[in-house]
Amino acid sequence: MEQRLANCVQLTVNEKQFIENALLSELRVDGRGPLEYRKLSIKFGKDDGSAEVQLGETRVMSFVSAQLVQPYKDRPNEGTLSIFTEFSPMADPSFEPGRPGESAVELGRIIDRGLRESRAIDTESLCILSAKLVWAIRIDIHILDNAGNLVDAANIAALASLLTFRRPECSLGGEDGQQVVVHPPEVREPLPLILHHLPVAVTFGFFSNENLVVLDPTYHEEAVMTGRMTATLNANGDVCAIQKPGEQGIFQHIIMHCLKLAHVKAGDITAKIKDAVEKHNNERALQKIKRRSSSVSVDVCGTTARLGGKQNQSGGGKDNSHLDQLKPKDEANFMECDATSSGQVQINKKDEGSKNFTGGPSSWYGKKDPYSECVNSDLLKAPMDSEC
Known part of the structure; x- marks a missing residue:
């Protein structure tokens, strides 16, 4: 199988047999069950639109930025969305620096398809001046440590950074009303992006045995499995996208079973993302409050x-x-x-x-x-x- 979105670790025959035999007993090397997720941790940086996600030992950082550009001719009233990924050799020795490889391109396409095809972001709200100026949203994803299942970790990091991103507010001025004025944060409060829903990616791993299906595969399990499927769903159970690399065929009833499991996991992950974002916004709001000293000065002379x-x-x-x-x-x-x-x-x-x-x-x-x-x-x- 072509090792996409995975490391090139070489396991011995005994190690592969040990992993497969443990899965037959519904056990995994890290002690989880076949359908259990690793511990998820979401942190945010000082700048708006920056987030770091740790899924087990996998660490991914995402940063969102925006700039005013000219829109496409066929969509003059809509902003644009682009995703760029960086696979550093420090995260995995198999990653090569320089031009993005096939695995980096595929990772970006999976996340982009889930956001774009489901219309999760309101691109019409990014229009400033029809056919002249719109906001171009860019998501930069950096892989810090590869311990398996980069797709889910990168997708969660992208969603968390989009929810905390704030773009500058703009207004039209001038004599003809066509001059765009970008207000700094000190003058006007930046505006958040409008997200209709959160498409969450859930990855399954398949092995030579048809009955072996695992959720959230690890570094070593990716080197043994013969196929994978990434289902992107929201909390309502709507299927946003499905990606299935690999040559192994999968029965229809197995796919439907995976979609039902993905629906449950997507709801849980969505709740964790919203809780982390709400906590972060509350902390930012408290930092903006100017507090006065509670001490009372006393004039002892008067x-x-x-x-x-x-x-x-x-x-x-x-x-x-x-x-x-x-x-x-x-x-x-x-x-x-x-x-x-x-x-x-x-x-x-x-x-x-x-x-x-x-x-x-x-x-x-x-x-x-x-x-x-x-x-x-x-x-x-x-x-x-x-x-x-």
Whole structure:
């Protein structure tokens, strides 16, 4: 079989027989069942339209960008969509740098067919000026680590990046109303893309035995299987596209059974993508909120504040401490500190009969220092006694 979308790993005869015999017992090398998916993780970058998906050990990164171009003559009111893939040798030694190979082209076509044929993206909303300017959406897919089933991982990464992408808002101006003005994000909030549904790709692997069918094949299983089928469906069960490379024939009832399984898996993956995107949007919204400091500044020269409130009673278990409203005070009054046993400090007005504090060392002679009232003498004696 022509090894498409797979690695060129060479397994021994014993390794191949071990994988097939384990599948006959409904077991897989990584411990999963034949129809179980690997753990899916979706992360987003700082820039809008960037996403990284990890499916098991397979890692794929996707980035969406847009630019204003002239539309096609046969579709003057619709934007365009293009997908580019990059297979780095760091992801798999069998990948060659430079011009995209056959596997990279086929990967891009599978994802493009699922999005384009199902009309998932509203291309008419990308039109700015009919027959003159439309938005061209570009999806760049980078393979970071190949551990099997690149199609599903790349498809999920493309969908996640499309949901988080924001394009600049445009308006028409000028004397003739044909001048396009692109507003930066600081002036106007960028607009998201309109997606009618999410076409999710689900890949099945077939082996020489007709009864052996696995979901989400791994790196080693791709080297053993003799055929594959990728079914692209949405959460409603609509079939968007089907791709079947390989020479092995498949019975009709097996295909229908795979489509039913793909419908269930597509619904689960769609829910995970939406949950991850919603969480990401909430985090972005919180970062844009400008928060003010909750601290209250107090002018001790012109106002009097009561800090700490009432002390806890011996019989009560609740803390009744609060901050009273600030009240103006006369210049003749000053704040007196009373040290409490619980460590709280209360600031109260001095009694009316007390004299005003004028300041200066000469006024302290023969009088009690007003600042010494805030100091607990027992606490000062404690360290002196311990040293002796």
